[in-house]
Amino acid sequence: MGGKITYFFLATVLVLVFGVVAMEGVLLLLTGEPAAMGMGAVAFALPVIGAWFLWHNTRFARSAHRLAREMAAEEGPAGEEPRRTPGGRIDRDAADAIFAERQAETEDAPGDWRAWFRLAVAYHDARDTPRARKAMQRAITLHDSAPADA
The missing domain is CATH 1.10.287 (Helix Hairpins)
Incomplete structure (x- = not known):
């Protein structure tokens, strides 16, 4: 808030x-x-x-x-939360591992807005803001263009 x-x-x-x-x-x-x-x-x-x-x-x-x-x-609540350093930042290796999973998930289902959303979060966790924004824009586009009953 x-x-x-x-x-x-x-x-x-x-x-x-x-x-x-x-x-x-x-x-x-x-x-x-x-x-x-x-x-x-x-x-x-x-x-x-x-x-x-x-x-x-x-x-x-x-x-x-x-x-x-x-x-x-x-x-439900967010799935896996990446490990954090003692200072509170997301551990780079943990973020990279989750990113690899999310990227494979998105490659398997390129038309699924949920996969693109999770990929955007993984990009953000890996501190790649421009790609996170592009992935989120793709998720929004896919969500808004999907049929209402899907």
């Missing part, structure tokens, strides 16, 4: 910053000077781009959380 609160707080602060930057952009546009108007246009465009990224990431996080809830409802 703490992660959600932090995300909501930071997103709210970011939206407020977007608003301030957009207002400054409008004020620069109203000056009438060409250089200031150019900076104003850029200052007005940056919040639009930032808002798109914020929306995209929020939608991704909500979809991944939805899949996690569905997996937990189907399979």
